[in-house]
Amino acid sequence: MLSVAGLTRRFGEQLALEDVTFDVVPGRMTGFVGANGAGKTTAMRIILGVLAASAGEVRWNGGPLTQTTRRDFGYMPEERGLYPKMKIRDQLVFFGRLHGLDPDRAAERTDKLLERLGLAERATDVLETLSLGNQQRVQIAAALVHKPIALVLDEPFSGLDPLAVDAMVDLLREEVTPEVPVLFSSHQLDLVERLCDDLIVLARGKVVAAGPVAELAAGPSLTYKLVVDGDAGWLRDVRGIRVRDVAGATALFDVEHDGVAQQVLQQAVTRGPVLEFGPERVALSDVFREATR
Ligand SMILES: Nc1ncnc2c1ncn2[C@@H]1O[C@H](COP(=O)(O)OP(=O)(O)OP(=O)(O)O)[C@@H](O)[C@H]1O
Numbered sequence: 001m002l003s004v005a006g007l008t009r010r011f012g013e014q015l016a017l018e019d020v021t022f023d024v025v026p027g028r029m030t031g032f033v034g035a036n037g038a039g040k041t042t043a044m045r046i047i048l049g050v051l052a053a054s055a056g057e058v059r060w061n062g063g064p065l066t067q068t069t070r071r072d073f074g075y076m077p078e079e080r081g082l083y084p085k086m087k088i089r090d091q092l093v094f095f096g097r098l099h100g101l102d103p104d105r106a107a108e109r110t111d112k113l114l115e116r117l118g119l120a121e122r123a124t125d126v127l128e129t130l131s132l133g134n135q136q137r138v139q140i141a142a143a144l145v146h147k148p149i150a151l152v153l154d155e156p157f158s159g160l161d162p163l164a165v166d167a168m169v170d171l172l173r174e175e176v177t178p179e180v181p182v183l184f185s186s187h188q189l190d191l192v193e194r195l196c197d198d199l200i201v202l203a204r205g206k207v208v209a210a211g212p213v214a215e216l217a218a219g220p221s222l223t224y225k226l227v228v229d230g231d232a233g234w235l236r237d238v239r240g241i242r243v244r245d246v247a248g249a250t251a252l253f254d255v256e257h258d259g260v261a262q263q264v265l266q267q268a269v270t271r272g273p274v275l276e277f278g279p280e281r282v283a284l285s286d287v288f289r290e291a292t293r
Helices: 040-048 088-098 103-116 132-144 162-175 189-195 213-218 233-237 258-271 284-292
Strands: 002-011 014-024 029-033 055-060 073-076 150-154 182-185 198-203 206-212 222-228 242-247 250-255 274-279
Touching: 002 040, 014 040, 014 055, 014 198, 014 206, 029 040, 029 189, 040 073, 040 150, 040 182, 073 132, 088 103, 088 132, 103 132, 132 150, 132 162, 189 213, 189 284, 198 213, 198 284, 206 213, 206 284, 213 284, 222 258, 233 242, 250 258, 258 274
Parallel strands: 029 182, 029 198, 073 150, 150 182
Antiparallel strands: 002 014, 002 055, 198 206, 222 250, 222 274, 242 250
């Protein structure tokens, strides 16, 4: 397991990370979200050892993370970092070698990934002649070439069209074994919701929510939807609930527990026909907004 414990990072007077603690569990995709400047890239750089922490530490399977272990990590940095003028096959073999693969294994892994990404025919093209989407594919191949023991991906899907995102996700799922923790940052919340098992929400350098997406999306309170035959405005006067929204016959409201919702249903029935009633799944964007307020 990959963990960070009490990570703090100052840039001069500014506190970019403040006592950040979380786990990235093997075999689970962990989404890392937060507004611009929340500290995601800073945390990822510290995990990869390209930036020092002011306090706190990165841990691997319960012990301190060493440089030797880090060499087996896969990293896709925000600033990317491939060589624009180098041929893509040479480049991937080079990265494989940097991570300790022997020449044959580096070549074998490179060819497999290029094939898998539909780039085999471009193997001898220089990177900068590829479309941005294809350059991004090569970038993910560079993070995967040495079969990493952990993956840290900074905005891996930004700028990709939906089909390319799906292809990239399929590749990640194929390549990543149940032992590999994966941490990826993204601003595309719909994508995060679809892809990740766990979520870490950062706001102004602090963790403000963390846990399995299913639990976070369930939220601290239960949200219900009620559709009546008429106007649902009377809900605003019901005590013990928090009305999120009323639009004509449709209302969304939060309750502390199911029992309260059932009482609301009974009230609704006494007023007239109920067309729809039940718990409403909260969108991740709402969780995010709530957590970063
Ligand atoms: N090298 C640096 N020098 C000074 N300040 C920095 C440096 N790197 C980051 N910061 C500051 O630290 C804070 C966190 O930045 P960081 O890039 O980690 O956020 P982020 O969550 O990755 O944002 P984004 O989503 O925009 O990429 C920001 O206020 C940023 O300006």
